[in-house]
Amino acid sequence: MAKIPSSNSPQMNNPNGEPQSMEKLKQASGYIIGAILLALIGYFGWNYLQNSGMKADTVAADKYAAIEAANDELLGQPEGNAEASKKLNSDIDALVAEHGNTVYAWQALMIKSRNAVDANDMKTALAALKKALKIDLKDAGLHSITQLRYATVLLASGDVDAALTQASIDVPVAFEASQQELLGDIYLAKKDNEKAVRAYENAWSLLSKRHEERPFLRLKLENLGISPKPIEPAEQVVDVEAMQQAQLEGSNEINPELEAAIAEMEAAASEDAAQ
Known part of the structure; x- marks a missing residue:
């Protein structure tokens, strides 16, 4: 993810006198927004393929699979590989x-x-995104x-002004929170704390x-002197009787892919617990 150079980093108030913590927070802002967007890339890309009425381009799919595999291998190399990257x-x-x-x-x-x-x-990154x-x-x-x-x-x-122009374009409801948080970061870079607080509060x-x-x-708001109201986790209401009935009805029609996915998740959970 992108690390915002210190010369262009948003300047936030720090009433507690912790410059190192604030610097880490500012550097992490781009990473967090980027991580959220990357997660959405995978989700929406997959759903697009599933819901698209067009016949899949198997040639393009194969080429992309090779690119993805090469990228995974490249990311696994600590020092990187200039030739492989090229x-x-x-x-x-x-x-x-x-x-x-x-x-x-x-x-x-x-x-x-x-x-x-x-x-x-950044030049290459912006050119690629412009094509996308x-x-x-x-x-x-x-x-x-x-x-x-x-x-x-x-x-x-x-390029703060261009960033503001792009971030201000309307987005679907599902993306509005990320949009508002990004706008808050941009207003901080413009040293407009009032608008930054408003955007962060909208996101919250x-x-x-x-x-x-x-x-x-939350940290961004707190460092601007705002204490946001805690967000309560969603209540998970489980209809045990209905779930048991569904299990009985579907006991003879187990989906192999679903069963394999559940097994993989359970194995991952066991591994995490062991670590």
Whole structure:
């Protein structure tokens, strides 16, 4: 994720006199927003493929699978690999050139932009995101992810006004909390604390309705002198009788894929507990 250079980092009040903690908070802001957007990339990209009425482009799918595998291998190398990175970008460019209007091209460009940000190559990251914005997938969610990611990288690169323009474009309801938090970061970079507080509070209010806590957003508000109301976790009401009945009715029709997924989750949970 993008690390905002200190010269362009938002300046926040620090009433407790903890400059090192505040610097870490400012650096982490871009990472948190970026992490949220990357999670949405995977979710909405998968749903797009599942819900699209178009026949899957198997050639593009195979090329993207190879790109994803190469990227995973590259990320596993502590020191990185310049040649492997160059080849990966070349493969991404080839996929975009040949299958530029597919979700696979969009996903590949998102990989390219993320890697460029990690390498502090904002020019390459912005160029990749600009191409991704031009892909018309007829999906507002994917477009909003790209838009907010583009605004985040513009902010990280120091182009605050352009970041504000991009972040201010309307997005679907599901993205409004992330949009408002990003706007808060941008207003802080512009040293407009009043608007920053308003945007952060808007984000907190939207998250409260979803019962979704964001600790770093809380810290941003607290460092601006605001103590946000705690967000209560959502109540999980389980109809035990209905669940038992459903289990009885479906006992002879077990979905193998679902069973395998549950087993994998249980194994992961056991591994985490062991660690």
